[in-house]
Amino acid sequence: MPRVLRLSSLPEWPHPFDAAAELDWSDPAISRRLLAEHLDQSHDGASRRETEVDRHVRRLRRLLPDPPAAVLDAGCGPGLYAVRLAELGYRVDGVDVGPAVIRHARGRARRAGVAGSARFRVADLRSLPVSPRYDAILLIYYILENLPRRSQVAALRRLGRLLRPGGRLIAELRLRPDQLPGRISAWEVASSSLLGDGRQLLLSDSVYDRARNLFILREIAVFEGGEVAVQQTTSRLTAYREVPGLFAAAGLRVARTHDGWTPHPGSPLCDSLLVVAEATSGPSGRRAAAPRPRPSG
Numbered sequence: 001m002p003r004v005l006r007l008s009s010l011p012e013w014p015h016p017f018d019a020a021a022e023l024d025w026s027d028p029a030i031s032r033r034l035l036a037e038h039l040d041q042s043h044d045g046a047s048r049r050e051t052e053v054d055r056h057v058r059r060l061r062r063l064l065p066d067p068p069a070a071v072l073d074a075g076c077g078p079g080l081y082a083v084r085l086a087e088l089g090y091r092v093d094g095v096d097v098g099p100a101v102i103r104h105a106r107g108r109a110r111r112a113g114v115a116g117s118a119r120f121r122v123a124d125l126r127s128l129p130v131s132p133r134y135d136a137i138l139l140i141y142y143i144l145e146n147l148p149r150r151s152q153v154a155a156l157r158r159l160g161r162l163l164r165p166g167g168r169l170i171a172e173l174r175l176r177p178d179q180l181p182g183r184i185s186a187w188e189v190a191s192s193s194l195l196g197d198g199r200q201l202l203l204s205d206s207v208y209d210r211a212r213n214l215f216i217l218r219e220i221a222v223f224e225g226g227e228v229a230v231q232q233t234t235s236r237l238t239a240y241r242e243v244p245g246l247f248a249a250a251g252l253r254v255a256r257t258h259d260g261w262t263p264h265p266g267s268p269l270c271d272s273l274l275v276v277a278e279a280t281s282g283p284s285g286r287r288a289a290a291p292r293p294r295p296s297g
Helices: 028-039 050-063 080-087 099-112 149-161 240-248
Strands: 070-074 091-096 118-122 134-139 163-174 182-193 196-209 214-223 228-236 252-259 272-279
Touching: 028 099, 050 080, 050 163, 050 272, 070 080, 080 091, 080 099, 080 118, 091 099, 099 118, 149 163, 149 240, 182 214, 240 252, 240 272
Parallel strands: 070 091, 070 134, 091 118, 134 163
Antiparallel strands: 163 272, 182 196, 196 214, 214 228, 252 272
16 A cells, blocks of 8 residues: 655655655555556546447557467556457457456456456566567557656567567557646545545646656545555656667667557657567577568558
8 A cells, every 4th residue: 555654754846756655556455446447437547448448459450460369468457458359369468567457357358258368467567487479569558658768678678578570569658748847736635546545635746847758646645534645656758759769779670650549650749659669589689580561551
């Protein structure tokens, strides 16, 4: 659970990747609360609504190799994408650090009748073993930005080693948040939040530092008994010009980018990108064979 502390001990401005406040996605209680947000059909705050996921999976079908290709959904959450892909004939492994979302994903696969082809386990994408290997890997819903830049490269490099020759990694990146540079503060009285149940004064700060391309969302809950809890999420966003170098540093080549989930090419004017990258070498360092081209639409 979030660390309980004194309000006066908090820094006036949130610090990026502050270990004392950064959200622990693996915490069982946090995972349970996040699951409710994942499944809430009134917003896209933690995951996408079902109708939006349906649209995205149709788009992924154009970008992925044909079934029964082996796919790793890294940071799979409650399996919204993975189970749908298994229903299309893919063999999907899903990994996530949250135990509650993994339990839900397993149940979702059983109910859909695809438990044999959609398998889920609790794991951190930064420390995955280098087997088995996959035809494609997904990093959906801005997973990568929750890591500092050095850790982003390390995670991409590890995922690249899991790709078969000619395999592709499809990553969703934000270029900028839905906020102008600076700080926005707000407050509300809530009956519950990610920080706990019970009536609370919920204070929020969102800070966008455009020079470092960092976005921080911090929430502070002051409960009726006087307890104070804090959690934040830091996002190290990627500028358009940084995309090729980020993937190249991990041994991956950017084949193309798209304006979000559309078939249109990416550009610096986009708010988000869907990046299609390819492994440039196998685990032994040999260059991989070029994949057969597929329609980009």
